[in-house]
Amino acid sequence: MPEGHTIHRIARDHGRLLAGRPVAVDSPQGRFAADAERIDGAVLDEIEAYGKHLFYWWSTGEVGHVHLGLFGKYRVHRTDEPPLPKGAVRMRLRTTDDGDPVTIELRGPTACTLGPPDERDAIVARLGPDPLRADADPDAAIDRIARSRAAIGGLLLDQSVIAGVGNVYRAELLFLHGIHPERPGRDCRPDDLRSIWETAVTMLRAGVKANRIVTVDRNELDLPKGKRIPRREATYVYQRDRCLRCGTPIRTVEVANRTCYYCPEHQAR
DNA sequence: ATACCATGAACAG
DNA sequence: TGTTCCTGGTATC
Numbered sequence: 001m002p003e004g005h006t007i008h009r010i011a012r013d014h015g016r017l018l019a020g021r022p023v024a025v026d027s028p029q030g031r032f033a034a035d036a037e038r039i040d041g042a043v044l045d046e047i048e049a050y051g052k053h054l055f056y057w058w059s060t061g062e063v064g065h066v067h068l069g070l071f072g073k074y075r076v077h078r079t080d081e082p083p084l085p086k087g088a089v090r091m092r093l094r095t096t097d098d099g100d101p102v103t104i105e106l107r108g109p110t111a112c113t114l115g116p117p118d119e120r121d122a123i124v125a126r127l128g129p130d131p132l133r134a135d136a137d138p139d140a141a142i143d144r145i146a147r148s149r150a151a152i153g154g155l156l157l158d159q160s161v162i163a164g165v166g167n168v169y170r171a172e173l174l175f176l177h178g179i180h181p182e183r184p185g186r187d188c189r190p191d192d193l194r195s196i197w198e199t200a201v202t203m204l205r206a207g208v209k210a211n212r213i214v215t216v217d218r219n220e221l222d223l224p225k226g227k228r229i230p231r232r233e234a235t236y237v238y239q240r241d242r243c244l245r246c247g248t249p250i251r252t253v254e255v256a257n258r259t260c261y262y263c264p265e266h267q268a269r
Numbered sequence: 270a271t272a273c274c275a276t277g278a279a280c281a282g
Numbered sequence: 283t284g285t286t287c288c289t290g291g292t293a294t295c
Contacts, residue, residue, distance in 0.1 A: 003276055052277075070277045071289040087289080108289045110278065159278080166276050213276075238276090257283090258277090272294075280286080 002068040004051055004164020005207025008132050011049035017102045018044045024096050029088040035114035051130045051163025055120050063120040069110025077103040127163040131200040142193045145185035153181030153255035171238045171261045172215040173199055180269045181260040237261040
């Protein structure tokens with residue numbers, strides 16, 4: 001699930017539920033237990049999203065770091081007495097004040113740690129600009145791509161180039177700009193690179209709003225008004241059999257160790 | 270019941 | 283470049 005839009009949506013939703021409140025923290029599964037103890041009962045000041053990373057700013061001055069990876073998942077319970085947790089809950093956050101009771105469980109993350117703000121800064125320093133953040137510098141990403149001999153399909157997945165884009169968005173961004181995933185970054189027109197950034201901003205924002213990835217223009221679909229777009233219709237090329245626009249069979253190519261879907265008709269080498 | 274694959278990324282070498 | 287870690291949905295038997 002988690003590309004950048006998911007992470008920003010989680011930061012927003014969970015922040016609304018927990019920010020400014022004292023929170024009981026524990027780790028039923030155990031691997032976060034020692035860290036949990038240090039912030040147990042502290043006030044959660046803010047949840048920050050940066051690319052695919054989440055940062056929990058605690059009133060103790062420490063910062064929690066969560067990266068969901070491929071499998072990590074949150075579950076929200078609107079009670080402070082949730083059912084016995086099934087499976088391995090790495091981190092559990094539970095309200096203890098008089099407000100609306102909330103318990104949030106985290107399972108299967110790639111990273112779940114606690115440290116000083118320096119550690120958060122070090123992680124952010126390794127990341128490229130995040131299209132969902134107001135402080136993003138598009139030129140940092142555009143220049144990196146424009147100077148690179150590497151395939152643009154790999155660069156778009158490289159979090160140090162652009163933070164928050166994942167395998168679905170990369171395929172869709174390249175399709176919409178008619179660029180083959182294996183084209184070297186330096187062989188792309190600068191205008192196209194700028195446009196890719198702008199499209200990324202639009203797509204990711206739409207993803208946060210809808211809480212899912214929908215990259216197609218609704219008007220290109222033959223759907224009854226008001227009907228929800230099915231998952232397999234929500235993209236132009238990603239996990240499709242045929243290109244939504246021309247019907248050409250979709251091909252795949254491995255770029256950066258991940259399957260990249262593209263339309264051979266629209267995306268020439 | 271079992272296998273495999275997936276929207277991710279760190280690490281070894 | 284290949285291996286490893288984590289979970290869950292779907293396919294296959």
